Amino acid sequence: xxxxxxxxxxxAIAAGVGLIPGVAQADPAKPDARRAATPxxxxxxxxxxxxxxxxxxxxxxxxxxxxxxSARTGKAGAPQAQSAAAxxxxxxxxxxxxxxxxxxxxxLKSTLTSISTPLEVTIAWGDGKTEVVNASGAGVLTNKHTYxxxxxxxVKVTVKDTANSLSAVNELxxxxxxxxxxxxxxxxxxxxxxxxxxxxxxxxxxxxxxxKVGGNGKIPAGVTAVALNITVTNALDSGFITAxxxxxxxPFTSNVNFKAGQTVPNMVIVPVGKSGxxxxxxxxxxxxxxxxxxxxxxxxxxxxxxxxxxxTRFVDTREGLGTTKRxxxxxxxxxTQISGLRGVxxxxxxxxxxxxxxxxxxxxxxxxxxxxxxLPATSNLNFNANQTIANSVIVPVSTDGKISVFNGAWAPTDxxxxxxxxxxxxxxSAFLPLSPERVFDTxxxxxxxxxxxxxxxxxxxxxSDADPSVTGWVLNSxxxxxxxxxxxxxxxxxxxxxxxxxxxxxxxTPPNSxxxxxxxxxxxxxxxxxxxxxxxxxDFWNRGWEDIDLIVDVFGLYQKG
Numbered sequence: 265x266x267x268x269x270x271x272x273x274x275x276a277i278a279a280g281v282g283l284i285p286g287v288a289q290a291d292p293a294k295p296d297a298r299r300a301a302t303p304x305x306x307x308x309x310x311x312x313x314x315x316x317x318x319x320x321x322x323x324x325x326x327x328x329x330x331x332x333x334s335a336r337t338g339k340a341g342a343p344q345a346q347s348a349a350a351x352x353x354x355x356x357x358x359x360x361x362x363x364x365x366x367x368x369x370x371x372l373k374s375t376l377t378s379i380s381t382p383l384e385v386t387i388a389w390g391d392g393k394t395e396v397v398n399a400s401g402a403g404v405l406t407n408k409h410t411y412x413x414x415x416x417x418x419v420k421v422t423v424k425d426t427a428n429s430l431s432a433v434n435e436l437x438x439x440x441x442x443x444x445x446x447x448x449x450x451x452x453x454x455x456x457x458x459x460x461x462x463x464x465x466x467x468x469x470x471x472x473x474x475x476k477v478g479g480n481g482k483i484p485a486g487v488t489a490v491a492l493n494i495t496v497t498n499a500l501d502s503g504f505i506t507a508x509x510x511x512x513x514x515p516f517t518s519n520v521n522f523k524a525g526q527t528v529p530n531m532v533i534v535p536v537g538k539s540g541x542x543x544x545x546x547x548x549x550x551x552x553x554x555x556x557x558x559x560x561x562x563x564x565x566x567x568x569x570x571x572x573x574x575x576t577r578f579v580d581t582r583e584g585l586g587t588t589k590r591x592x593x594x595x596x597x598x599x600t601q602i603s604g605l606r607g608v609x610x611x612x613x614x615x616x617x618x619x620x621x622x623x624x625x626x627x628x629x630x631x632x633x634x635x636x637x638x639l640p641a642t643s644n645l646n647f648n649a650n651q652t653i654a655n656s657v658i659v660p661v662s663t664d665g666k667i668s669v670f671n672g673a674w675a676p677t678d679x680x681x682x683x684x685x686x687x688x689x690x691x692x693s694a695f696l697p698l699s700p701e702r703v704f705d706t707x708x709x710x711x712x713x714x715x716x717x718x719x720x721x722x723x724x725x726x727x728s729d730a731d732p733s734v735t736g737w738v739l740n741s742x743x744x745x746x747x748x749x750x751x752x753x754x755x756x757x758x759x760x761x762x763x764x765x766x767x768x769x770x771x772x773t774p775p776n777s778x779x780x781x782x783x784x785x786x787x788x789x790x791x792x793x794x795x796x797x798x799x800x801x802x803d804f805w806n807r808g809w810e811d812i813d814l815i816v817d818v819f820g821l822y823q824k825g
Contacts, residue, residue: 318364322436324377327357332429353379353428358421360436366733367442367694368825369410374421378402384424390417390438399423410825413566414440414694442694442823443488443562444569445687447614447660450633450640453480454544454556457498466498466551467544474510475556478540489535489562489697489820490542491658493644495555496520497527502787503548508700510537514545515700517817519740521787522552527646531656531791533738533819535697536561557642559658560614560687562695568613569691570822572684572736572795575618575755575777576606579669579681582623591623591676592669599635600681603665608686615661616685616793618779619669620654621647621677628673632659635666643672652781654751656791661686682777684793685736693735693822703727703816707744716811719750722774722803723814728821729761729800736796736822741804742789742815743782750808751778752790756797774805782808 359375374385380401387395389409397405411417416439423432454461454475461480467473475492479485496505504518522528534542546552579586579600586600603610621630629643645655659667671677703725706715717723728734743752753774763769780790794802806812 318439318441320362320436320438322360322434324357324359324375324434327432327434329356329430329432332424332426332431353381353425353430356423356425356430356432358423358432358434360419360421360434362419362436362438364441365408366410367696367823368412368414368440369408370438370440372407372409372419372436374405374407376401376403376405376423378423378425381425381427384426386422386424388420388422390419411440412692412825414442414444414564415566416564439564440694442696443564444567444694445560445562445614446567447560447687448483448558449637449660450557450559450631450642451481452555452557452642453477453492454554456553456555461556466553467546468551469546469549472543472545473554474541474543476540477536477542477558477561480540483558483561484563485540487536487540487561487563489533489695490558491560492532492534492542493529493557493559493642493655493657494520494532494544495527495529495643495646496522496552497555497646498553499524499526499548500550500552501548503546503550503552505554506545506547507532507534508543508545509535510539510541510543512537514543517700517702517740518547518742519789521742521789523787529644529646529655530789531658533695533791559660568687568689570685570687570693570695570736571691572693572793572822573607573686574795574797575682575684575753575775577680577776578602578606578683579679581678581680586681592671592679593676594626594671594674597639597668597670599666599668601666602661602683606683608683609688609690610665611690612661612665612686612688614658614687615667615683616687617657617659618654618682618684618777618790619644619657620652620680620778620781621645622652622680624649624651624673624675624677626673626675628671628675628677630679631670631672632657633668633670634660635662635664635668637662639670647673647677649675654778654780654790656793685795693824695738695820696823697820698818701818703818705815706813707815716745717804717806717814718811719748719806719809722772722805724757724759724764725802725804725816726761727800727802728796731800733823734796734800734821735824737794737802737818738820739792739794740789740817740819741780741792742787743780743812744787744815745813746782746784746786746808746810747812748808748810749783750806750810750812751781753777753805753807754779754792754794755803755805756795757799757801757803758797759801760799761801772803774803774807778807
């Protein structure tokens with residue numbers, strides 16, 4: 265018998281059986297912490313390890329020693345060469361080393377070489393802030409600093425030996441581990457069908473193709489990560505696609521899952537290799553065509569930070585929310601306001617969405633783009649008649665705060681748009697990519713979370729309950745072995761982990777939104793940019809009536825200064 269420990273049982277939710285969430289209510293039920301999920305990887309350590317990949321050094325032999333102003337003359341002496349000797353402290357020096365601590369923070373180690381005498385150490389962090397530390401003779405000082413903005417800084421450490429009228433100065437160039445987002449007009453970087461960005465031809469079974477990102481078009485070299493919409497088409501067999509930075513070992517995670525004959529898109533946020541490329545691996549036994557569209561990139565230069573929000577519905581053509589109450593006509597577009605509504609401020613640069621197609625009367629594609637701009641030759645969703653499908657979308661917002669949605673089918677369709685976050689200069693959360701990790705997989709018997717997620721239940725995942733600086737997570741959620749139709753809602757939990765442990769947690773009310781939709785027998789992935797909420801716990805709601813398997817991979821986090 266399979267272990268049912270994963271989910272929190274609930275009474276049946278009084279929702280419609282359609283694939284897009286309606287108004288849902290549930291009887292009060294006491295969540296059970298014994299049935300909650302705990303990641304089998306230490307994501308805090310993973311984030312710290314990723315940050316520590318940013319290391320910097322400036323050895324002691326770079327120290328510049330200078331005679332302090334004489335008490336008699338008030339004049340400073342000239343800088344002394346490293347080999348010159350000061351009267352009583354000839355080897356005064358400071359060696360510097362540092363590493364990334366968080367998305368915005370670094371840790372600095374100052375190694376002092378000195379005789380036993382009082383020293384005054386001044387650390388100028390390069391952002392206008394200084395710190396003064398008293399020391400005595402040789403030793404190692406450890407100091408931490410958090411920058412308000414990501415970027416490159418020069419740290420200057422000055423050691424004063426007043427008793428011997430001598431100072432020693434060294435400088436260290438550092439770069440914060442976190443990255444800010446720059447929106448980019450939706451642009452196709454790769455299309456194997458037509459030889460866009462690569463030699464024309466399908467990607468073979470078990471083979472990879474590369475997407476040139478850094479230095480491509482107006483995208484600068486040195487980008488740290490990229491937002492891509494990856495589409496699989498002309499698949500001859502079932503399989504998966506894994507996106508990862510060029511030059512590293514392929515991770516055991518997936519970004520897109522597909523079956524023979526399907527055209528399947530999925531949004532990815534993926535680190536970019538040092539040479540500016542992203543690898544796309546075809547995990548199928550047959551060849552596939554791949555398409556990659558860019559909508560933005562991340563750099564260590566201060567630009568737009570991220571603010572996650574609880575999923576909020578902005579558009580529903582079935583209800584007349586955000587647009588006229590009717591299906592979006594064939595080969596037509598509508599514009600809708602994002603900035604200045606439902607908690608989203610004015611002046612944002614881009615918005616993170618979950619866009620759903622439902623009730624389409626024919627096959628086609630959907631394109632989301634900045635309002636007022638030209639329709640790009642890209643797509644965000646691909647669909648068939650009568651299919652309900654969702655995809656995560658990151659799209660630049662026009663100066664008037666609007667986006668446009670174009671129906672590329674020859675028949676009308678309903679469109680639903682949920683906002684999950686936004687990018688702006690006023691947002692202070694920077695992106696920190698992680699080495700992809702599978703948080704849990706309910707299909708695997710050896711996984712401690714083995715067991716299906718029951719219908720009309722949720723999984724509370726304490727992914728960052730110990731670190732309030734983490735505001736959101738970049739995840740890929742996949743449902744498999746679906747026993748019926750349904751949809752997944754991912755949202756922050758209003759309870760703390762102590763509430764679950766003490767059995768005092770109350771029953772959450774899920775928002776009227778969806779992250780991915782499925783029909784019986786489907787395997788469906790979708791990128792989820794999930795808010796950590798107030799307690800660092802993320803709920804995964806199975807809003808179908810039947811059991812599902814759930815797979816969650818983590819790719820990065822957003823962290824404020």
